[in-house]
Amino acid sequence: MAATVGPESIWLWIGTIGMTLGTLYFVGRGRGVRDRKMQEFYIITIFITTIAAAMYFAMATGFGVTEVMVGDEALTIYWARYADWLFTTPLLLLDLSLLAGANRNTIATLIGLDVFMIGTGAIAALSSTPGTRIAWWAISTGALLALLYVLVGTLSENARNRAPEVASLFGRLRNLVIALWFLYPVVWILGTEGTFGILPLYWETAAFMVLDLSAKVGFGVILLQSRSVLERVATPT
Numbered sequence: 389m390a391a392t393v394g395p396e397s398i399w400l401w402i403g404t405i406g407m408t409l410g411t412l413y414f415v416g417r418g419r420g421v422r423d424r425k426m427q428e429f430y431i432i433t434i435f436i437t438t439i440a441a442a443m444y445f446a447m448a449t450g451f452g453v454t455e456v457m458v459g460d461e462a463l464t465i466y467w468a469r470y471a472d473w474l475f476t477t478p479l480l481l482l483d484l485s486l487l488a489g490a491n492r493n494t495i496a497t498l499i500g501l502d503v504f505m506i507g508t509g510a511i512a513a514l515s516s517t518p519g520t521r522i523a524w525w526a527i528s529t530g531a532l533l534a535l536l537y538v539l540v541g542t543l544s545e546n547a548r549n550r551a552p553e554v555a556s557l558f559g560r561l562r563n564l565v566i567a568l569w570f571l572y573p574v575v576w577i578l579g580t581e582g583t584f585g586i587l588p589l590y591w592e593t594a595a596f597m598v599l600d601l602s603a604k605v606g607f608g609v610i611l612l613q614s615r616s617v618l619e620r621v622a623t624p625t
């Protein structure tokens with residue numbers, strides 16, 4: 389069932405513009421980078437904001453939204469968020485993993501947990517009883533905790549074997565991820581999805597927009613800011 393986009397569309401348009409500007413900025417920064425290893429970071433990060441710009445545009449124009457009946461209440465659910473996160477969160481983790489020099493098993497574990505988290509989060513959003521919504525939310529949050537555990541455990545250990553400036557950049561980005569990613573399930577449960585009606589759709593949409601811009605454009609700006617650090621990743625000494 390289609391649903392119409394309400395006054396929260398202002399935030400969705402700001403999200404669309406922000407992600408587009410982020411994409412253009414990263415494309416500009418990536419020009420002239422010849423080293424293949426360094427290019428990986430630019431390619432991944434450009435895809436992250438490109439996908440998000442497209443999904444924000446889909447939400448702003450009413451394509452990425454549906455209605456879910458929970459009891460006799462109709463919830464407006466922006467499903468395009470999950471389509472966005474399904475691809476962009478693994479790409480963010482890939483950026484971090486390449487920086488840390490993780491092996492394939494660690495990368496697969498992180499991305500597996502992440503896809504499981506977003507998949508079960510989508511089920512939570514589309515479920516039709518408050519009880520099952522909360523249960524899937526809890527399952528998804530469990531996956532987030534496991535993911536962050538790998539991030540502070542194995543991945544941080546890998547990063548310690550890198551050059552000091554690489555390790556320090558990894559540390560900054562890892563802390564940003566921990567701080568921001570924790571807030572997603574909080575906004576979700578307080579927002580319309582949680583059905584407690586604490587945060588109205590208008591403010592929930594604003595909160596997700598700020599989180600998404602920080603977690604994608606903010607993350608990318610910090611990562612791609614310093615070519616010399618990325619050069620150290622490309623040619624370790």
Ligand code: RET
Pocket residue numbers: 473476477505506508509510512524525526528529530532569570572573576599600601603604
């Ligand atoms: C959901 C709801 C269910 C519980 C959990 C969630 C976690 C979502 C996260 C999203 C991260 C998104 C990012 C986007 C890109 O910028 C699905 C909201 C745990 C962690 C970083």
